[in-house]
Amino acid sequence: MVGKIAIVGDGDSIMVFKAAGVAAFPAEDEKKARDVLRKVAQEYSVILVTEELSRALGDFLQRFDEAPYPVVLTVPSGKGSTGYGDEMLRSAMERALGVDILFQK
Amino acid sequence: MARLNVNPTRMELKKLKARLSTAVRGHKLLKDKSDEMIRRFTLILRENKRLRDEVEKALSETLRQFSVARSLTPDYAVEAAFGMPAATVTAECGVESVMGVDVPKIGLETSGQAGGLPYAYSEITSEADESVRRVTELLPLLVQLAAVEKSVRLLAAEIERNKRRVNALEYVMIPQLEETIKYIRDKLDENERAAIIRLMKVKNKT
Numbered sequence: 313m314v315g316k317i318a319i320v321g322d323g324d325s326i327m328v329f330k331a332a333g334v335a336a337f338p339a340e341d342e343k344k345a346r347d348v349l350r351k352v353a354q355e356y357s358v359i360l361v362t363e364e365l366s367r368a369l370g371d372f373l374q375r376f377d378e379a380p381y382p383v384v385l386t387v388p389s390g391k392g393s394t395g396y397g398d399e400m401l402r403s404a405m406e407r408a409l410g411v412d413i414l415f416q417k
Numbered sequence: 418m419a420r421l422n423v424n425p426t427r428m429e430l431k432k433l434k435a436r437l438s439t440a441v442r443g444h445k446l447l448k449d450k451s452d453e454m455i456r457r458f459t460l461i462l463r464e465n466k467r468l469r470d471e472v473e474k475a476l477s478e479t480l481r482q483f484s485v486a487r488s489l490t491p492d493y494a495v496e497a498a499f500g501m502p503a504a505t506v507t508a509e510c511g512v513e514s515v516m517g518v519d520v521p522k523i524g525l526e527t528s529g530q531a532g533g534l535p536y537a538y539s540e541i542t543s544e545a546d547e548s549v550r551r552v553t554e555l556l557p558l559l560v561q562l563a564a565v566e567k568s569v570r571l572l573a574a575e576i577e578r579n580k581r582r583v584n585a586l587e588y589v590m591i592p593q594l595e596e597t598i599k600y601i602r603d604k605l606d607e608n609e610r611a612a613i614i615r616l617m618k619v620k621n622k623t
Contacts, residue, residue, distance in 0.1 A: 314526070315510040317560070328483045332552040333506040357510050358523060358563050377570050380512055380521040385563035388477045397469050401462070401569065408458055408573035414466050 315357025315381070320348055325362050325389040334360070342368045349373075357381045362389035363396045420597040425604035433601070437594040444586040451579050454516045458572045461515075465569050468562040475555055483548035508560055518575045520568035525557045 318335040319326045330336040337352055339345035345365045349372070352359055359382050366373060366386040376384045386397050405414065423429045509524035 315508045315523075317506055317508050317556075324484055324487065325480055327487070328480065328548050328552050331549040332556060334556070358508050358560060360559065360563070377567075377574065380519050380567065380571065381510060383521050383523070383563045383567045385559065385566060387559065388473050389480065397473060397566075398466075401465060401469065401566075404569050404573040405462055408576040409455060413459060414462065 316355065317358045317360070318352050318356040319360040319362075319387075320345060320352060321360075321362030321365060321387075321389060329360070339365065345369060346372060353382050357383065359384050360387050361385070362387060363394055364389055367394075367396050419593065420600050421593060423597060423601070425601045427605065430598065430601045430605070433594055433598050437591065437598065440586055440590050440594060444583065444591065447579060447583045447586065450516065451576065451583055454518075454572065454576050454579065457515055458569070458576060461565060461568055461572065465562070465565045468558065468565060472555065472558055472562050475551070476559075479548045479551045479555070482551075486548060506556060515568065515572065516575075518571050520571050521564045523560050523564045525560050 316335060318337060319329045320337045320339050322338065322340055326336040326338060335356065337348045339348045342365070345361075346369065349359070349361075349369070353376065361369070361373070361384060363386055373384055376382060386400065388394070388397075401414070402412070405412065421433075423433070507526050509526055511522040511524075512519045513522040514520070
């Protein structure tokens, strides 16, 4: 099966992905992003979402966790990483194992 | 623990014993499954952490560099330069099974000029070239991370479900069945004793 790759995010961060051949969908705010994602999810199998949007849309993105596709990945935006990816990793780990095996100091 | 609402007969006793042995066997199997899933999960989790650190570091750096490049170029030139991509990437999507959970397995395919820039060198500063090149290089990693992260989430959900099943068997089903079996046995024994006593009394009267 051949799937397509898309990125949803604010204008600046997605432009460079567009040049690399990823379909880019601008979405400035949460509400817009919801509409865009709903459409994009039908067609694309890998969707990159910038961290700011991903954080705002936490609950909405959870619905994609049920099936193998589409795959939604949170990527840092131009403003740098805020550690949201690690947070999600930690919550999955705590759900499954109940203990922290990655981040403990 | 509440016992099941059944008639204390030999038939029921036999049925319940069969159910108990199935439940015990199921419990053991599910527990083994849970152990193995957790082992796989920790492996994938570590892989995920490693990939994410790598991707986040490289990508934030690249994007910062790109925003510098962008700030050096007027808006309309940027729009024009990046409006028409020279390459398109598609993902080769498959499904892999990890302990009976379907997880995505994704490869990357690039068509068009791979790594080609969608604009002429004269239009934009060289920082932009560099960041486009690096994002192109990063894409396979990104796609891999996407697949791994999805696997982690799917597996986590499955482990949670499985844990619930194991616990339901261990703390509800099995004790309930055991208690009901004991109850029926007691009742049957009691009936037997009552019958013997009755016979003895009847015999003494004559």
